[in-house]
Each structure stands twice: as C-alpha cells, then as structure tokens.
Amino acid sequence: MIQLLNKLPFAHHSWFMYIRLLVRHFLDDNCTQKAASLTYTTLLSLVPILTVILVVFSSVPALEEVRGQVQQAIYSNLIPSSGAAISQHMDNFAEKSSNLGIVGVAGVFVTTIMTLITIETAFNQIWRVSERTGGMASIVRYWTMITAAPIILGVAFGASSTISGLSFLNQQVAGYGIDWGIWAKIISFLFTVGGFIAMYWFIPKVKVPLKNAAIAGVVVAILFETLKTVFGTVMTNFTSYEAIYGAFAAIPVFLMWLYLSWNLILLGVEMSYTLTIFDSKEVAVRHPLLSLLDMLNLIYKKYQVGETASEAELRGVLGRKETPKWNLYIDELATNELITRTENDEYTLRTDLNTVSLWQFYKIMPYPLPIKDEMSALNKAEYDPWCVELYRNLERIEGIAKDELDMSLVELFKTAPLRAKESVVRMTAQNADHNSDTDGFNADAKTVVDEHGNSVVVPMGKASFTESNITKAVRLAKKGWHWYGRGKKAVKDAKKGMES
Structure with a gap:
C-alpha cells in the first residue's frame, strides 16, 4: 500500500504528505476506540451536563429568557433531526432533575467533572502529554468550563435577540431587508466553530498553537455540519431500521450519531497536533540522547541570558519524526532534575550543568550510547561544535570497545559451562x-x-x-x-x- 502511494504523481506534495501523516496518527492513536469509549461516557453524562446548564441559568435571572433558545441550539447541534424523541426525553429528564437538592446537584457536578476528565485524558493521549498538573488547578479549569460556557452562550443569544429586535434593522429599503433566518444559521455556525476552537486550544494540558487550533476548529465545524445534514437525510429516508428496533429505534441511531461525532472531534485533535508536528523540518531521526542534548542545549543558552524556553521552541530543535517524543524527552529531563517547569509553563535549568558530566548524563537516561553510524550525520559544519566533538569522542569509544570485544563466539563459549535448570x-x-x-x-x-x-x-x-x-x-x-x-x-x- 505504501509503495502504491509513493508512486502517485502528487506523493511528494506537502498537502498529500500531511494527509498521510494525519491518517497514520489517527489510526496509530486508536481514535476509533477512543470515540467508542467517549460515546458511552457521553450517553451516561448528557442529562447531568444539561442539568448543570439549567442550574447555571437558574442562578443568573438575566439569562432565564434565553434558556429555551440555548437548549434548542444544543439539541440541534447534538442530536440529528431524526432524534426528536431522544431530545424530548432528555428535556423531560433535565427538567425533573432541576429540582434536585444540594446532594443531588453536587453529584451532578461531580459527574460532569468526571466526564471532562475523561475527555481531557483522551486529548492528552493524542498530544503525548503526561498528567503534569492537577489538584486545585484542574478543578478551577473544570469549574470555569462548566460555568463560563452556559453564561457565554446565554449572553450571545441575548445579544442576538436584542439586535434582531431593533426596529431600524427590520426596515426594508427598496424592497430589501435583512433575512434573519440566514443570519441565525451563520451565527449558529460561528458558535460551532468557536466551540471547536476553544475545545482544541483549551482542553489539552499543553500550549496548543492558536493557529493550528483555529484551522482544526474550522475544518471540523464544516465536516460536522455536513455530517449532520447527511446523517439526518439518510435516517429520514431510510427507515427500515425502525421495523427491526421498533420503539427502541432512536437509541442505536443516537449512539451511531455520537460515535461519528466523537470520531470527527478526535480527528480535529489529531489535526491540531499533526499541524504542530508538520511545522518541523524533515530530518533523519537521531539517537534519543542527541535529541535530549539538543533540547538541554537550548534551555542552557536561554538560561545564560536570563530567559526561559517555551514548548514551541523546544519542539523547534527536533525533526518532524522526533517531535512526537518531545513530551517524553521533557519528562525525562524534568524527572532527573535537570530542568524545571516555570509558572508560565516554560522551562529553565534546575541543576548547574558544571556539576553534570556527559557520562553522568548518559547513566541517568534510559538509552544506550549511540554508535558511529548513528553519529555520522553530525560530522558536518552545520551542526554546533559540541556535536562534532561528541562525534569524535564516541568514535574513539567505539574503537576501544571493538578492540576489547574482538573475539569469536566459539572462543567465548569454550570457557562457558552449560547452565543446568534447577527445581x-x-x-x-x-x-x-x-x-x-x-x-x-x-x-x-x-x-x-x-x-x-x-x-x-x-x-x-x-x-x-x-x-x-x-x-x-x-x-x-x-x-x-x-x-x-x-x-x-x-x-x-x-x-x-x-x-x-
């Protein structure tokens, strides 16, 4: 298959190489399995999430008037046109659960936070990010997402209703006027785009480039609206599944819709991630120790002038095929107390490098020494002098090792007794x-x-x-x-x- 793709006339075009990178990462990260897991998580947490939204609206009297509009907008984006029965049942459940006591409301909030944690974990796995923060910081992030999103939606819908109600905007000039139906669709689409961009930029525990999050958000929003139209049309015209499932027909349809939606959302996460990787230059994959030294060298140079190194700058010293491991390398440097993470999520030195020898650095890292063949690419003038010096030292080490191990296996086995298995x-x-x-x-x-x-x-x-x-x-x-x-x-x- 790969050989066939390489024979295509556009095989080496940037856009095609990026699509291959995106598809490979989508499959390697098991996004379809993640989508299936998130489907059932969403199914169990939809009513609690809607209840939280209703509680927030109830606590802000000024937003009570637009509550129905926001609810309808959520249903229209969350559920296809064929899922009217699902939306009706969810509405009834949410209305009844709005009368919960303090313990019930607390349980609903906990369920919502657990759902957000599950989503965040899936996003972090795609971004190869380990759990580096937690505790109160994560709770504040989740609380902001839970409370701010309904308020922003309510204010936006309230402003939209106020603007559309202005008399001078409803006047016709020469028989022409503003078609608020079209504007409502445009505004709804823009909200969808904004929601996806915020999701891709805010949820992962990593600094996602805003440009990449925006590109992924726009593309996924277009695909989402297309999927919603196609799915609704197919489910409306092909109703044979109702004869099989009867009164339960809405359930498998809704599950299928959630599954397809989560696949699209995770595709957007992969898109924002692979766009970040694709910004790196294509170079031969180096030995991990060399990549670690390159990253540490950048942090050291920044430290000398009183600056810190950002995640984007650290990714910049790695090649395209090395970038997926950048977070692993950062964790290894931080775990061995060579660097530390600052309050603004950047990195600086934690240990005086004058006290760390190259041998000590090699011993604390879980990688063997690179061999001559892995270092040959560094013997070029375009690399820093320390790379060339390292190449020469490792070349001498390899020569010594070759002399010491220059014996045949027969010579080794002559003095080696057989190992007997003992009970x-x-x-x-x-x-x-x-x-x-x-x-x-x-x-x-x-x-x-x-x-x-x-x-x-x-x-x-x-x-x-x-x-x-x-x-x-x-x-x-x-x-x-x-x-x-x-x-x-x-x-x-x-x-x-x-x-x-």
Whole structure:
C-alpha cells in the first residue's frame, strides 16, 4: 500500500504528505476506540451536563429568557433531526432533575467533572502529554468550563435577540431587508466553530498553537455540519431500521450519531497536533540522547541570558519524526532534575550543568550510547561544535570497545559451562521449622539433599530450613495432578483420532 502511494504523481506534495501523516496518527492513536469509549461516557453524562446548564441559568435571572433558545441550539447541534424523541426525553429528564437538592446537584457536578476528565485524558493521549498538573488547578479549569460556557452562550443569544429586535434593522429599503433566518444559521455556525476552537486550544494540558487550533476548529465545524445534514437525510429516508428496533429505534441511531461525532472531534485533535508536528523540518531521526542534548542545549543558552524556553521552541530543535517524543524527552529531563517547569509553563535549568558530566548524563537516561553510524550525520559544519566533538569522542569509544570485544563466539563459549535448570519451590512461614532462617520464607529457593537424605531448601544459595513433610506432600500432589491432566488429555486426543 505504501509503495502504491509513493508512486502517485502528487506523493511528494506537502498537502498529500500531511494527509498521510494525519491518517497514520489517527489510526496509530486508536481514535476509533477512543470515540467508542467517549460515546458511552457521553450517553451516561448528557442529562447531568444539561442539568448543570439549567442550574447555571437558574442562578443568573438575566439569562432565564434565553434558556429555551440555548437548549434548542444544543439539541440541534447534538442530536440529528431524526432524534426528536431522544431530545424530548432528555428535556423531560433535565427538567425533573432541576429540582434536585444540594446532594443531588453536587453529584451532578461531580459527574460532569468526571466526564471532562475523561475527555481531557483522551486529548492528552493524542498530544503525548503526561498528567503534569492537577489538584486545585484542574478543578478551577473544570469549574470555569462548566460555568463560563452556559453564561457565554446565554449572553450571545441575548445579544442576538436584542439586535434582531431593533426596529431600524427590520426596515426594508427598496424592497430589501435583512433575512434573519440566514443570519441565525451563520451565527449558529460561528458558535460551532468557536466551540471547536476553544475545545482544541483549551482542553489539552499543553500550549496548543492558536493557529493550528483555529484551522482544526474550522475544518471540523464544516465536516460536522455536513455530517449532520447527511446523517439526518439518510435516517429520514431510510427507515427500515425502525421495523427491526421498533420503539427502541432512536437509541442505536443516537449512539451511531455520537460515535461519528466523537470520531470527527478526535480527528480535529489529531489535526491540531499533526499541524504542530508538520511545522518541523524533515530530518533523519537521531539517537534519543542527541535529541535530549539538543533540547538541554537550548534551555542552557536561554538560561545564560536570563530567559526561559517555551514548548514551541523546544519542539523547534527536533525533526518532524522526533517531535512526537518531545513530551517524553521533557519528562525525562524534568524527572532527573535537570530542568524545571516555570509558572508560565516554560522551562529553565534546575541543576548547574558544571556539576553534570556527559557520562553522568548518559547513566541517568534510559538509552544506550549511540554508535558511529548513528553519529555520522553530525560530522558536518552545520551542526554546533559540541556535536562534532561528541562525534569524535564516541568514535574513539567505539574503537576501544571493538578492540576489547574482538573475539569469536566459539572462543567465548569454550570457557562457558552449560547452565543446568534447577527445581525451585517457594516456602512459607507456616511450613518452616521454628529454627529456620525466616529471611528465606518468601524467596525463590532450590531443593537439595543433604548427607542425611533430607530435602533441604536453599534460598539464594544458602541452606535455610528443611522442607517439611506437608510441603513435600503438597508439591508431589500438584505434580501428580499435572501429569494426570496431561494423561487425560492424551486419552481424549487418541479417542478423537480413532473416531475420525
């Protein structure tokens, strides 16, 4: 398949290379499985989320008038035209749940926050971001999302109603006037675009470039509106599924709609992520230690002039194929206390690099030393002098290692005895003699026979205690049961062979 794609006349065009990158990441990140998981999460949390919206509107009397408009806008975007029954049931549930007490409201808010955590986790997995923040900071973020979104929607719909009600805007000039129906659709689409952009820019725990979030938001909003129209048309004209599911026909349709919607949303996350990667230049993949040193070099240079390094700058020193691991590299540098994250989500040195040798850096990182072939690309004038110096040092190390390991395997095996497999048992304190060494109770041990013919357990090569008769009987019984099972299986196989 890859060879066929490479033969296409536009195979090396930037747009086609980006589409391939996007599709590969969408599949590699198991976005379809994430969409299925989020579908059921959304199904269980829709009513609590709508209840939270109603509670927020009820707490702000000025927004009570536009509550119905906001609710209708949510239903029209969340549920296709064929899901009228679903929206009616959800409306009834939400209205009834608005009478909940303090404990019920608290439970609804907790459910909503847990849903947001699930969504955020899926986004962070796509962005390769580990959970670096939490506690009160995350609660504040979730609380802002829960309370601010309904208020913003309410204010926007209130302003829209006020503007459309102005008399001078409703006057006709030469037979022409403002078609508020078209403007309502445009405004609704703009709100959809704004919602997707905010989702892609705000939810991941990483600084997402606003330009990339905006591109992903616009593209997904267009695809979402197209999907909504196509899905509604198909479900309206092809009603054979109603004969199969009967009164429950709305449920599988709604599940399918949620699943397709989440696939689109996750595609947008992948789009904002891959656009960020695609901004990097295409270079050969380097050894991880070299990438780590390059990132640390940038932070060190910034530190010398009293500045910090941003995530975008750190990604800038990596190639396109190295960028997906940038967060892993940052975590490794931070875990080993070489760098630290500042309050404005940038990075600076935490350790004086004068006290860290190159050998110490290699030992604390989970990577082997690069070999000569992996370093050959660095022996160029375009790289920093430290890269060329590192290349020369590693070349000398490889030469020494080659001399020390220059022996045939036959020569090595001549002095190497065969390793015999020894029986291993595990003893417990209940089976041990009271004079035994208790350090061996939970250790793997081998059984040997002493000069008196007794079976002795030897943990870590030292005799610890004598195997009791109970333990020996249990061990022999297990072995006998094992051979009984194998014999029984052999008899069954023989009977089947004779019958056939």
